[in-house]
Amino acid sequence: MSEMRLAEKIGQLVMVTAGTPVTGPVAAGDPTSGVRDGRIGSLLNLWGTEATAAMQAIAVGESRLGIPLFFGFDVVHGHRTVFPIPLGEAAAFDPDLWEATARTAAEEAAADGIDLTFAPMIDVARDPRWGRMAEGPGEDPLVASRMAAAKVRGFQGTSLADPRSVAATAKHFVAYGAPAAGRDYATVDLSERTLREVYLPPFAAAVRAGAAAVMPAFNIAGVPMTAHVPLLRDWLRGELGFEGVLVSDYNAVGELRTHGVAADLAEAAALALTAGIDIDMMSPAYEQGLPEALDRGLVTLADIDAAVRRVLALKERLGLFDAPTRRQQARGTGVPSARRERAREAARRSIVLLKNDGGILPLPRTIGRIAVVGPLAEARADMLGPWWGAGDRTTPVTVIEGLRAALPDAVIAPVTTDPDAAADPTAPDLRTADLVVLCLGETAAMSGEAASRADPGLPDGQRALADAVLASGRPVVVLLSSGRPLIAPWLFNTFPCVLAAWFLGHQAGHAIADVLTGHADATGRLPVTWPRAVGQIPIHAGDRPSGRPASPDDPYTSRYLDVSVAPQFPFGHGLSFAEIAIAGVEVGDPDGLAGGPYTFRAGDAVDIRVRLENRGGRGGEETVFLFLRDPVASVARPQLELKDFARIGLAPGDRGVLRFRLAADAFAFPGPDLAPRTEPGDFEICVGRSADPDGLIRTRVRLTA
Ligand code: GLC
Numbered sequence: 001m002s003e004m005r006l007a008e009k010i011g012q013l014v015m016v017t018a019g020t021p022v023t024g025p026v027a028a029g030d031p032t033s034g035v036r037d038g039r040i041g042s043l044l045n046l047w048g049t050e051a052t053a054a055m056q057a058i059a060v061g062e063s064r065l066g067i068p069l070f071f072g073f074d075v076v077h078g079h080r081t082v083f084p085i086p087l088g089e090a091a092a093f094d095p096d097l098w099e100a101t102a103r104t105a106a107e108e109a110a111a112d113g114i115d116l117t118f119a120p121m122i123d124v125a126r127d128p129r130w131g132r133m134a135e136g137p138g139e140d141p142l143v144a145s146r147m148a149a150a151k152v153r154g155f156q157g158t159s160l161a162d163p164r165s166v167a168a169t170a171k172h173f174v175a176y177g178a179p180a181a182g183r184d185y186a187t188v189d190l191s192e193r194t195l196r197e198v199y200l201p202p203f204a205a206a207v208r209a210g211a212a213a214v215m216p217a218f219n220i221a222g223v224p225m226t227a228h229v230p231l232l233r234d235w236l237r238g239e240l241g242f243e244g245v246l247v248s249d250y251n252a253v254g255e256l257r258t259h260g261v262a263a264d265l266a267e268a269a270a271l272a273l274t275a276g277i278d279i280d281m282m283s284p285a286y287e288q289g290l291p292e293a294l295d296r297g298l299v300t301l302a303d304i305d306a307a308v309r310r311v312l313a314l315k316e317r318l319g320l321f322d323a324p325t326r327r328q329q330a331r332g333t334g335v336p337s338a339r340r341e342r343a344r345e346a347a348r349r350s351i352v353l354l355k356n357d358g359g360i361l362p363l364p365r366t367i368g369r370i371a372v373v374g375p376l377a378e379a380r381a382d383m384l385g386p387w388w389g390a391g392d393r394t395t396p397v398t399v400i401e402g403l404r405a406a407l408p409d410a411v412i413a414p415v416t417t418d419p420d421a422a423a424d425p426t427a428p429d430l431r432t433a434d435l436v437v438l439c440l441g442e443t444a445a446m447s448g449e450a451a452s453r454a455d456p457g458l459p460d461g462q463r464a465l466a467d468a469v470l471a472s473g474r475p476v477v478v479l480l481s482s483g484r485p486l487i488a489p490w491l492f493n494t495f496p497c498v499l500a501a502w503f504l505g506h507q508a509g510h511a512i513a514d515v516l517t518g519h520a521d522a523t524g525r526l527p528v529t530w531p532r533a534v535g536q537i538p539i540h541a542g543d544r545p546s547g548r549p550a551s552p553d554d555p556y557t558s559r560y561l562d563v564s565v566a567p568q569f570p571f572g573h574g575l576s577f578a579e580i581a582i583a584g585v586e587v588g589d590p591d592g593l594a595g596g597p598y599t600f601r602a603g604d605a606v607d608i609r610v611r612l613e614n615r616g617g618r619g620g621e622e623t624v625f626l627f628l629r630d631p632v633a634s635v636a637r638p639q640l641e642l643k644d645f646a647r648i649g650l651a652p653g654d655r656g657v658l659r660f661r662l663a664a665d666a667f668a669f670p671g672p673d674l675a676p677r678t679e680p681g682d683f684e685i686c687v688g689r690s691a692d693p694d695g696l697i698r699t700r701v702r703l704t705a
Pocket of ligand 1: 044118449
């Protein structure tokens with residue numbers, strides 16, 4: 001530090017993009033001279049052993065002080081082996097799986113010279129109009145918190161100096177998932193209470209898990225997150241004790257001018273640095289604005305030094321001072337077939353069977369002719385979703401390829417419904433097929449960043465196609481590829497068998513075929529509530545009660561004249577081929593001798609036993625959700641608060657028990673003054689296979705003073 005000139009100090013705070021893809025509005029340039037002059041401290045979007053090693057050699061060998069770069073990239077759900085989009089993987093409700101796929105991604109990214117990933121994206125999202133729901137954990141703060149911790153563990157391993165580990169960046173701090181009208185980059189306006197109950201907990205989990213970096217969101221009401229002192233400096237660094245690096249989002253520091261809170265680059269730079277932003281990603285603010293801000297007394301050299309120290313400390317933790325190309329040399333990416341199998345397993349576990357009326361699935365082995373129809377039937381690149389990282393977009397397995405591999409004796413062919421198209425006489429068509437697989441949904445470009453949709457339904461033309469297939473009278477299985485719940489009540493009212501297939505990654509086709517043929521059970525459960533209409537948004541399981549809860553019998557209640565208030569499918573919904581049921585729930589004393597509500601004292605934990613049994617003829621697994629309801633408190637509590645979830649596998653006829661332990665702090669909530677508090681009184685422990693109120697087993701317990 002003492003040897004560093006001001007320009008070199010500021011250089012450590014500058015990150016620019018090198019190579020493609022550029023993920024923001026500012027065009028890229030050649031960073032080589034900036035690296036050589038020590039005016040750039042890190043790069044994004046450059047990967048590959050040779051390319052990163054060559055750039056590092058310039059930084060270390062040709063710059064005056066030889067400070068190594070670090071390389072960042074959006075390894076969001078896989079690097080070369082692409083896994084399901086996070087919203088899909090969330091449907092597995094399996095932290096071990098979430099950690100394992102992040103670990104594989106880290107190993108592949110590190111082998112390509114990546115030191116830091118801009119992931120996990122842990123923005124709770126309850127608005128399917130927002131395209132970035134695809135990248136995140138869904139609607140629930142607990143699921144987001146568990147996924148945050150699992151992904152940080154997976155990416156970072158036990159040491160950042162491990163050449164197979166990459167630094168994790170928890171993003172986008174905070175509440176990016178609640179933009180006005182579901183429109184990306186739009187303002188976010190919500191209460192301090194909702195921030196503390198819903199949007200901050202996942203970041204607390206990520207920081208507690210050791211996340212090396214955090215990326216602020218673009219937006220929040222009035223004070224853009226990149227300049228938000230109360231949340232960045234006072235809560236994140238102060239209250240939570242985060243000591244890592246804050247890296248801005250792409251050009252976000254420069255955009256403080258566009259937000260209207262900075263008159264020029266010097267003011268923008270000063271606002272961001274004062275809030276604690278260490279690295280300015282792809283904006284000219286720090287490089288051009290900080291020297292002037294210093295001259296104008298808007299910042300001090302101590303402010304700059306503090307940021308530089310945190311960036312250098314990260315590089316030290318990454319082991320880059322000892323061995324600047326340690327990751328490029330490690331090349332520890334495991335066995336390709338093992339990675340493919342992990343991708344296939346993750347994809348299988350992401351699929352949600354929404355409807356299976358009449359038990360069309362699993363397909364019989366003897367099935368002869370399958371007609372595969374629709375825009376996603378042979379889609380390949382789209383299977384990788386909106387953040388494909390370094391994934392080869394020419395190699396994903398299509399739906400047709402997966403079906404052919406799984407059913408080698410069947411005739412499986414794409415079929416057009418274009419009456420003028422020359423039909424292949426040998427191919428099954430809509431009249432002769434034993435089954436039609438109708439592949440509908442979004443393309444990857446309709447999902448992810450800058451992909452908000454005001455009407456997130458099936459794209460144009462797909463309804464006509466669906467009607468044509470329906471008119472054939474053949475049995476139909478509908479596959480929905482998407483980065484969000486697609487609002488299409490007509491589809492769910494008409495078709496008996498529908499699966500949510502998200503964007504499943506490289507092994508999409510094989511995973512889909514595994515489930516359609518019953519080789520694997522459908523075990524995914526919805527991590528988001530599926531709306532019936534856009535007008536219901538935001539809709540989620542954790543809504544607060546109204547003083548006039550919707551009632552079909554009373555007009556003066558919280559309901560619509562034209563649409564039911566019930567979702568299309570509730571949080572946690574998903575069908576399976578196995579028939580595993582909840583046989584009973586015991587709370588507190590296992591013998592149920594209390595005779596009244598189980599009573600416990602502040603500070604006590606509460607044990608819950610859930611007994612399940614497999615009543616069908618095939619093995620499988622079930623996911624059980626444990627919600628808490630606090631009917632009376634000093635602040636109105638959500639109708640359901642998810643406090644735990646777990647999965648259990650059972651063979652046919654088997655019985656099993658899932659044990660949950662609710663620690664005392666599970667009963668705490670932000671009181672009227674927003675400080676955490678626990679209040680004596682009755683609670684309901686609600687156990688079920690989804691948030692469907694009719695499917696919950698409710699047990700009253702009493703917390704005494
Ligand atoms: C994008 C995204 C952010 C990403 C960054 C770098 O604008 O908002 O999630 O990590 O730029 O690509």
